[in-house]
Amino acid sequence: MLPLLFALLVGASPAAPAPTQAFGQPVEIQIRGLSEEATREAVQKATAGISEIERLTGTGTAALSAAAGKGPQPVEPRLLDTLTRAWSFCQWSEGAHGPLGRDLYALWGLRSQVEDPPGSDAVLQAAKAAECDRLTLDPQKKTATLAAGSGLDLVGFAEGTAVDRAVEILRERKVGNAFVRIGPVRRAFGPGPAGKGWPVFLPQVPGLEEHADQVYLRDQSLAVAASSDHPLQGGTSSYLNQRTGSPAQGVLTAVAVTELAVDAQGLATTMLILGPREGELRMGTLRPRPSLLWFLGTGEGAPLLVNYRWTDFTRR
Numbered sequence: 001m002l003p004l005l006f007a008l009l010v011g012a013s014p015a016a017p018a019p020t021q022a023f024g025q026p027v028e029i030q031i032r033g034l035s036e037e038a039t040r041e042a043v044q045k046a047t048a049g050i051s052e053i054e055r056l057t058g059t060g061t062a063a064l065s066a067a068a069g070k071g072p073q074p075v076e077p078r079l080l081d082t083l084t085r086a087w088s089f090c091q092w093s094e095g096a097h098g099p100l101g102r103d104l105y106a107l108w109g110l111r112s113q114v115e116d117p118p119g120s121d122a123v124l125q126a127a128k129a130a131e132c133d134r135l136t137l138d139p140q141k142k143t144a145t146l147a148a149g150s151g152l153d154l155v156g157f158a159e160g161t162a163v164d165r166a167v168e169i170l171r172e173r174k175v176g177n178a179f180v181r182i183g184p185v186r187r188a189f190g191p192g193p194a195g196k197g198w199p200v201f202l203p204q205v206p207g208l209e210e211h212a213d214q215v216y217l218r219d220q221s222l223a224v225a226a227s228s229d230h231p232l233q234g235g236t237s238s239y240l241n242q243r244t245g246s247p248a249q250g251v252l253t254a255v256a257v258t259e260l261a262v263d264a265q266g267l268a269t270t271m272l273i274l275g276p277r278e279g280e281l282r283m284g285t286l287r288p289r290p291s292l293l294w295f296l297g298t299g300e301g302a303p304l305l306v307n308y309r310w311t312d313f314t315r316r
Contacts, residue, residue, distance in 0.1 A: 022159070023162070025159060025183025028179070029043050029166065029180050031043065032178070032192075033175075038173075042175055045169050045170075049169045050162045050163075052078070053158070053165050058158075060075075061083075061099075061152040061154060064144055065102060065150075065152050068147060068150055069148025071145060072138065072145045073146075075143060080142055082154060082158075084137055084139065085157065085262055087099060087137060089266045090132040090242075092270075092282065093243075093273075093274065093282065095132055096241050096273050097241075097242060098130070099157065102130075102151030104240050104242055105232075107123060109233045110153075127245035129147075130150070134150040156225070156239065156266055157262055159183055159184075159185045159265060160260070160261035160264060163186070163261035167189065167261070184226070184265075185264065185265045186221060188218065188219070188220065191218065192217075196218075197217050200222055202255060206252055206300075206303070208302065220257055220313075221260055223269075224253060225239065225268040225269040226253045226254075227248070227251065227299075236249075237249060238272075239272055241274075248274075251276075251296055252296065252297055252299055252303055253294075253303075254294050256268035256291070258288075268292075272294075276296070283309075290309070292308040293308075293310055
């Protein structure tokens with residue numbers, strides 16, 4: 001059975017059109033080992049799951065942000081799970097990356113271009129609004145409480161959450177060999193097309209003429225965060241250190257491999273922000289240990305490559 005690339009082969013359903021993009025990124029699903037009909041049905045269900053997560057991480061977080069300062073708010077369980085995961089990254093990184101950076105990213109022009117860098121007073125105020133303790137989550141009551149003046153943005157987490165949801169749906173439908181990608185976030189399970197796992201090219205990093213390498217995913221996720229993902233004001237950085245309010249500097253690209261896609265994306269983004277010196281210090285608290293690559297430099301020459309337990313992944 002040939003793989004089904006749904007962006008090309010799956011027709012739109014009147015009730016739930018199968019998107020070719022999500023979060024502004026290309027979407028790809030490949031499945032092996034099922035009949036054509038079963039494959040088509042599985043892909044349609046998975047894409048509906050992706051659309052659900054895109055809605056929740058968009059309008060869902062906007063609704064919670066609008067209710068900031070109004071006490072505990074009910075949260076849809078899947079969104080609550082994502083916020084909990086993102087909040088744990090905020091705690092682990094001591095505020096460098098988390099779900100509370102809405103105002104900071106708005107200042108620096110994430111979703112609408114700004115001509116000038118923000119003033120220091122505005123940055124300081126927005127960084128205070130991004131502190132981890134501004135959000136309180138209650139899993140038992142399924143509520144979130146956001147402090148007045150703070151806002152949510154799941155940049156660096158949303159695509160990974162959607163990939164994980166798609167994989168969950170595929171497994172519910174007894175798929176045993178599949179690959180899901182939304183932009184730079186990938187997750188694969190099963191032996192892949194030829195039994196070695198699912199092949200993935202690492203990104204082409206500025207200063208390198210070709211892709212860095214080809215790796216194989218098997219029951220793993222791989223995410224890439226790059227300084228070129230969505231250029232902020234000035235165009236030299238894509239992500240902000242929410243602890244300081246300033247753009248991340250010095251890392252061209254970070255690559256993370258973990259089990260869940262949301263963790264891989266959150267980790268790649270955090271490691272691009274922190275860099276290898278602080279990043280490696282924080283790795284010791286994680287179980288199971290992830291695998292990481294950093295490409296350091298300015299993009300004008302060959303980058304410096306730093307890795308953490310990368311051979312643990314490539315030698316599997």
